[in-house]
Amino acid sequence: MPSSKNETPTWDFENRASEMADSDQGRVRKARTPSPAAYHGGETAAEDGGGQRRRLWVKERSKGWWKYHNSDECPDDEFRKAFRMSKATFNMICDELDSVVMKKNTTLRMAIPVRQRVAVCIYRLATGDPLRTVSALFGLGISTCHKLVLEVCAAIRTVLMPKYLQWPDQERLAEIKTAFGSISGIPDINGSIYTTHISIIAPKTNQEAYYNRKHTERNQKPSYSTTVQGLVDPRGVFMDICIGYPGSMSDEQILDKSALSQRSKLGMLEKTWVVGNSGYPLKDWMLVPYTHQNLTWSQHTFNQKVNEVQKIGKDAFMRLKGRWGCLQKRIEVKLQELPMVLGACCVLHNICEMNNEEMDEDLRFDLYDDEMELGLESGRGISVNALQDRDRIAYNLLHCNHGNK
Structure with missing residues (x-):
């Protein structure tokens, strides 16, 4: 197809500084250090140039919506409304994409599970919701969600298209x-x-x-x-x-x-x-x-x-x-x-x-x-x-x- 560079939206990335409530002044101010209420820390296995251990701060995000939809508590009708397919069909897609979509854990963080990766992509395609909304529902960064959509779409083309769309x-x-x-x-x-x-x-x-x-x-x-x-x-x-x-x-x-x-x-x-x-x-x-x-x-x-x-x-x-x-x-x-x-x-x-x-x-x-x-x-x-x-x-x-x- 013709290839040309087109205008793309500017995706919002995580702010390095968090907003904290100032209980004394009743106002919101920028903090130079992350707030314990907004972040949780995890030590890395690596050391910096001075031989001291680094501490990685990761923004805590709510994954409640996805945990519910990924659980047995979520009725199939409700799952279908979000993903346009039954749990059985979704499970089949995850199984077939597993080996291509799966990522390994690193010393810095746990890999996003295959089911969540596939769900981010299918939900975004199904609803067309803004990435900011997808990010909030799945507890992932906006840029991460955008990357997952493209990665899973590529996997669908490579693995599923030859099987499910053929002459x-x-x-x-x-x-x-x-x-x-x-x-x-x-x-x-x-x-x-x-x-x-x-x-x-x-x-x-x-x-x-x-x-x-x-x-x-x-x-x-x-x-x-x-x-x-x-x-x-x-x-x-x-x-x-x-x-x-x-x-x-x-x-x-x-x-x-x-x-x-x-x-x-x-x-x-x-x-x-x-x-x-x-x-x-x-x-x-x-x-x-x-x-x-x-x-x-x-x-x-x-x-x-x-x-x-x-x-x-x-x-x-x-x-x-x-x-x-x-x-x-x-x-x-x-x-x-x-x-x-x-x-x-x-x-x-x-x-x-x-x-x-x-x-x-x-x-x-x-x-x-x-x-x-x-x-x-x-x-x-x-x-x-x-x-x-x-x-x-x-x-x-x-x-x-x-x-x-």
Whole structure:
């Protein structure tokens, strides 16, 4: 993806001086030495240059919220509200990431446990809460929480993505075609595609590429975005994603640069259909609705069936953004780190879908303004075969109750 340095928020670090209450004057003043009430000390095993032992002062933080949610006392419903998944699914993720995420204790401090590391990341992605809030809930420093989010997202990409977000094998592909056929009556559909936009902080360079005109018009202020293209199966599970192209690009432009388009050039999409909305072009391997006026009955029937399949892709992105609240607002991550974070959200989405994780109705998120300019059926690059195949499918849907060519 394009790489550029973008403006990032200034994270608050721990103050070296603590604030103490002055009981005599009734005011708060800065202390040159840490207050025993605010800090606890622990000796290090090392000695300074003078041969004297150093004393390490560590700010004491409340971990009550996390201790409760990490205990058997916390009901599963309450845990799910915070982390968007059941304890069982969370435990499974921790087990699979354990060897990669685990850190060793040092002479200076105890390592943060794996479960807490993973929880910090998932909570931040799920709620989109400010790092200051995450820091207070988990009893960790703000900068530590930011680092943990990136480390766990990287681990998810390395360990979980190859297992939970993958192109289907022939056996699975046959199941997918059968399921989509039952839904639409159109044979050989292997996926529903959709592209969404994620708001970002304006990059310092190449701003025009990330400028999102539609979001700017809606928000009445300059808006910038990056994109996520996803192909899903009948369950709404991602099988292929393309992340990070600038928000000024159309769905068609992103598709042309994606790995999915490369698969088609390698012949991996022969005798299959990808179904998309009118923002995508009609291709030998992609079906899109008719967009001209005065549709025939067969064309109208075709559009209805295609929309049923396309809705599966859009609904998957609605659940993706609904579960992971960080995607609903301007995401405060460096541009070069975005693919890792967004990819982790897609993997976690798949894990939740595969484990039938319930999603509260109040988390429902409506997508808007994600469709870019409508594709032009008469545009260059549309083959005569693609037009004829679509017409045959449309005719058969109306007259033969199936879409066989």
